Amino acid sequence: MGYVNKTVKRYTFLFWIACLVLLVEGKRAKQPRCPSSCTCTKDNALCENIRTVPRSFPPDVVSLSFVKSGFNEIAESSFSHTPALQLLLFTANTFDSINDDAFLGLPHLEYLFIENNKIKSISPYAFRGLKSLIHLSLANNNLQTLPKDVFKGMDALTKVDLRGNIFTCDCKLKWLVDWMYSTNATVDQIDCNGPPLYQGKKINDLVPQSFDCITTEFAAYQSLKFESISVESFSFGNDQYMVFAQPFVGTCSFLEWDHVEMVFRNYDNIDSTSTVVCKPLVIDNQLFIIVAQLFSGSHIYKRDTSANKFIKIQDIDILKIRKPNDVEIFRIDGESFFVIADSSKAGSTTVYKWNGNGFYSHQSLHPWFRDTDVEYLEIASKPHLILSSSSQRPVIYQWSKSQKLFERRTDIPDMEDVYAVKHFKAKAELYICMTRFIGDSKVMRWDGSMFTEMQTVPSRGSMVFQPFSVDSWQYAILGSDYSLTQVYRWDAKKNQFVHFQELNIQAPRAFSLVSIDNRDSKTLRITSKHNLSPQKRLCLPMCCRESTAGTGGTSLAKDTAPAKKPACAGLGLVYALLSSLLFSILALLVKKIDGVHAVEISAIRCFFQMVFVLPALIYYKTGFLGPRGQRFFLFLRGLSGSNAMILLYYAVQQMPLADAMVIVFSNPVFTSLLAWMFLREKCTVLDLLFTVSTLSGVVLIARPPFIFGSSLSGIEGDYANHIKGTAAAFAAAICAACTMVVLRKMGKNVHYYLSVWYYAVMGLIESVIAMFVIGEWSVPHCGRDRWFLISIGAIGIAAQTFLTKALQLEKAGPVALMRTMDVVLAFILQFLFLEQKPTWWSLGGALCIICSTSGVALRKWYNSTRKNTQNGRNGK
Numbered sequence: 001m002g003y004v005n006k007t008v009k010r011y012t013f014l015f016w017i018a019c020l021v022l023l024v025e026g027k028r029a030k031q032p033r034c035p036s037s038c039t040c041t042k043d044n045a046l047c048e049n050i051r052t053v054p055r056s057f058p059p060d061v062v063s064l065s066f067v068k069s070g071f072n073e074i075a076e077s078s079f080s081h082t083p084a085l086q087l088l089l090f091t092a093n094t095f096d097s098i099n100d101d102a103f104l105g106l107p108h109l110e111y112l113f114i115e116n117n118k119i120k121s122i123s124p125y126a127f128r129g130l131k132s133l134i135h136l137s138l139a140n141n142n143l144q145t146l147p148k149d150v151f152k153g154m155d156a157l158t159k160v161d162l163r164g165n166i167f168t169c170d171c172k173l174k175w176l177v178d179w180m181y182s183t184n185a186t187v188d189q190i191d192c193n194g195p196p197l198y199q200g201k202k203i204n205d206l207v208p209q210s211f212d213c214i215t216t217e218f219a220a221y222q223s224l225k226f227e228s229i230s231v232e233s234f235s236f237g238n239d240q241y242m243v244f245a246q247p248f249v250g251t252c253s254f255l256e257w258d259h260v261e262m263v264f265r266n267y268d269n270i271d272s273t274s275t276v277v278c279k280p281l282v283i284d285n286q287l288f289i290i291v292a293q294l295f296s297g298s299h300i301y302k303r304d305t306s307a308n309k310f311i312k313i314q315d316i317d318i319l320k321i322r323k324p325n326d327v328e329i330f331r332i333d334g335e336s337f338f339v340i341a342d343s344s345k346a347g348s349t350t351v352y353k354w355n356g357n358g359f360y361s362h363q364s365l366h367p368w369f370r371d372t373d374v375e376y377l378e379i380a381s382k383p384h385l386i387l388s389s390s391s392q393r394p395v396i397y398q399w400s401k402s403q404k405l406f407e408r409r410t411d412i413p414d415m416e417d418v419y420a421v422k423h424f425k426a427k428a429e430l431y432i433c434m435t436r437f438i439g440d441s442k443v444m445r446w447d448g449s450m451f452t453e454m455q456t457v458p459s460r461g462s463m464v465f466q467p468f469s470v471d472s473w474q475y476a477i478l479g480s481d482y483s484l485t486q487v488y489r490w491d492a493k494k495n496q497f498v499h500f501q502e503l504n505i506q507a508p509r510a511f512s513l514v515s516i517d518n519r520d521s522k523t524l525r526i527t528s529k530h531n532l533s534p535q536k537r538l539c540l541p542m543c544c545r546e547s548t549a550g551t552g553g554t555s556l557a558k559d560t561a562p563a564k565k566p567a568c569a570g571l572g573l574v575y576a577l578l579s580s581l582l583f584s585i586l587a588l589l590v591k592k593i594d595g596v597h598a599v600e601i602s603a604i605r606c607f608f609q610m611v612f613v614l615p616a617l618i619y620y621k622t623g624f625l626g627p628r629g630q631r632f633f634l635f636l637r638g639l640s641g642s643n644a645m646i647l648l649y650y651a652v653q654q655m656p657l658a659d660a661m662v663i664v665f666s667n668p669v670f671t672s673l674l675a676w677m678f679l680r681e682k683c684t685v686l687d688l689l690f691t692v693s694t695l696s697g698v699v700l701i702a703r704p705p706f707i708f709g710s711s712l713s714g715i716e717g718d719y720a721n722h723i724k725g726t727a728a729a730f731a732a733a734i735c736a737a738c739t740m741v742v743l744r745k746m747g748k749n750v751h752y753y754l755s756v757w758y759y760a761v762m763g764l765i766e767s768v769i770a771m772f773v774i775g776e777w778s779v780p781h782c783g784r785d786r787w788f789l790i791s792i793g794a795i796g797i798a799a800q801t802f803l804t805k806a807l808q809l810e811k812a813g814p815v816a817l818m819r820t821m822d823v824v825l826a827f828i829l830q831f832l833f834l835e836q837k838p839t840w841w842s843l844g845g846a847l848c849i850i851c852s853t854s855g856v857a858l859r860k861w862y863n864s865t866r867k868n869t870q871n872g873r874n875g876k
Helices: 002-030 171-182 571-592 598-620 628-654 657-664 667-678 685-702 719-746 752-774 783-809 812-818 821-833 840-874
Strands: 038-040 044-048 063-067 087-091 111-115 135-137 159-161 192-194 217-224 230-236 239-246 251-258 263-271 275-283 286-293 299-304 309-315 324-332 335-342 348-354 359-367 371-379 382-389 395-400 405-411 418-426 429-436 441-446 451-457 465-470 473-478 485-491 496-503 508-511 514-516 537-544 554-560
Touching: 217 263, 217 496, 230 275, 230 508, 239 275, 239 514, 251 275, 263 309, 275 324, 275 335, 286 324, 286 335, 324 382, 335 359, 335 371, 335 382, 359 382, 359 405, 371 418, 371 429, 382 405, 382 418, 418 465, 418 473, 429 465, 451 496, 465 508, 473 496, 571 628, 571 657, 571 783, 571 821, 598 628, 598 752, 598 783, 628 657, 628 719, 628 752, 657 719, 657 821, 657 840, 667 685, 667 719, 667 840, 685 840, 821 840
Parallel strands: 044 063, 063 087, 087 111, 111 135, 135 159, 324 371
Antiparallel strands: 038 044, 217 554, 230 239, 239 251, 251 263, 275 286, 286 299, 299 309, 324 335, 335 348, 348 359, 371 382, 382 395, 395 405, 418 429, 429 441, 441 451, 465 473, 473 485, 485 496, 508 537, 514 537, 537 554
């Protein structure tokens, strides 16, 4: 029995040993082995002449090489089964593409060599996930370009080798130049294989400015809810305007560029009948408008700047001009002319000349031909006119210097039914765009003796084929009544227009290019191409019979970079709040300084203001004196503004902080009254009520003894100082109102920094003179006061900057309402830092003044909104 038990135990032990051996062998069998076509060592693997990327390698492999392999691509996640890889090499293979996420799952890969292959394409996200890669080689792969930002996210790179490729150094590769300027990686010298301009050059030697790349398109910018048949843009008095002819409404509508809201706003209008053209003409700083009408004759208006309106000065001969269709203005030998193309059988296209007092008929061109368009241009530096007609081919007239008349020179053969002709120049060559409603439009070039056809553009139903240029780029817009509007760009190599963009605009009648703020100031920085300087905002007003989606309207498009994100909603109000906070802190610092006169504080702030503004004046090239016609108003602005500042600081020193701030805050009410007195602005009963309420608030704060008795509760110091402070604050409010009226009078003809410059200079001069007169000039001995004075200068600049930004982002009404926080913050700061509790009289006075100023702001905001709404509805 014992023998049997021992035998059973022995066999049981052997059975378990056998099972354990089988388990171990089974586990070993599941481990990946080296692929049959590869050679593996402990941590390296080499594969030759394989057809696919193997999916199994020993787990300890950290280096993997493929040589002379036959697979045609590196697919997504091809090496996710070898996460320990640190080096990966491909050489002399036949694959031609690397797909997105090809190397995903290799967190430890540090070296990637893809060399001597024939790669046709690399996907944009081929190297995504290689965050540990420090060395990348794509040498000798016949690469012509690389997808944009293909190295994005590879921040650990220290070495990139792109030698031996045939890169075309065009706009597709511009991103690589930008990247080379920003990366810390070393990039070996790379040759350019093209285009001819950069043939043989090194990419490493190029700069981003070497590339002229158009990366933008025309996008809708502003829609005007009216129909129009023609549009003209013009500059007058340093402002930019547009005028639209609205035949159905019977008006010439003028729009003015709003530099704050950055849109075109209503400016004025001229009532007319069946208006087809409103042509602006500036002669000797005088603005004339030629109003061409289908009925009741055509007229000439002049802008009366003193009366701020248009006045009719002349009628155009109704016997010659019966049915005007186009007006063209030009100058010859310093003399001003305009020509009207008449499309009636009984009319005659006529040239008019300015004689110093008016326009008179200078020459009548061919009658009875029903001209539809006239174009002025210079051929070989000689003035010419091209007349388009519905009854004959376009006729070319040349100016005779001896007779001072236009003489017929030739016509353009084989071009019947031309509706309009517009010209442009490209590389000193003269071209014309000929619009045809029936048949194809043409692009023709002047060859020295005649115009020859260069390009045919399909254009069924077109009435406008308008060329225009944006810096060194030439475009043309082709409108159609039967299809969408097409934009073409001039190809200098092909000497013809190529399609650039389609605009969702139907049945346009006119286009006009307007450059906004194209000055050295560069206040608007909307780029039209990469690294365009100076940068500008370019709008194309489009007059349409029908707008997008079939509803009438006029659109403005702009050539711009990819759409700029709008400012955060309410950001302007945040700036206004920050401005209020800083102005209140500034007043508190004035209050806390001991032994320094208010005039001296003003001088120090003006000095800091000058230091800040001086570089801006030099940068924007505004000059230090300003336009001749505006210097007197600039002087008044500086005088009134500096006085307001000095009086405010004096008031703050003589009376409670909040009381002084409240009284000065009443200036909008007085602005309305002064604008009524000097600018002839409308003054209503509400304005009078607001004025009475404001004066009541001032009385409550001042508390004259003959009304309130001799109680000094809440009054700082003696009553005499309180009255002095009240009078100074009231005078500061009046001066601030005067400043606003002067600024309104100047309009936007003067740069903002020039206005601030006068304010600082006048304030400094006035303060220095006043300090010598009163003899109280002193440098503070206390270090704290010195820091306070420096802070006043810096905070004053910051507060004014925030206020300006607020007015640029928000309408004046909401900003004015937010500025009421000045008063609230003044009371809070007075209580926290000066330990002064306001009296009920002060609170009551503050309430009266806040209600008045808020009422003024709300009324103007409401009136402005209602006016814009009405104008949008009726198109005026």
